Amino acid sequence: MNTEQESIRCMASCPVCGRGLCKAVPHSVVEMHCPKCKNPLLVCFENNGVSVKVLDRSGSAGAPGHGTVC
Numbered sequence: 001m002n003t004e005q006e007s008i009r010c011m012a013s014c015p016v017c018g019r020g021l022c023k024a025v026p027h028s029v030v031e032m033h034c035p036k037c038k039n040p041l042l043v044c045f046e047n048n049g050v051s052v053k054v055l056d057r058s059g060s061a062g063a064p065g066h067g068t069v070c
């Protein structure tokens with residue numbers, strides 16, 4: 001039940017299902033798909049943490065998908 005473990009060096013987690021995603025250095029942006037719920041995510045690493053956004057995939061139909069692996 002601990003939600004304040006932000007000292008774990010910018011560990012991103014999925015805002016939809018809560019699964020841990022990946023780590024990265026500050027000031028980097030990672031675009032990836034959640035391995036669990038398959039939602040497209042945009043992960044923005046900053047100085048003091050990380051913010052994860054769920055990308056809206058409506059309007060871009062026809063794309064076979066990227067092979068982004070963290």
Ligand SMILES: [Zn+2]
Nearest residue numbers: 014017034037
């Ligand atoms: Zn997820």
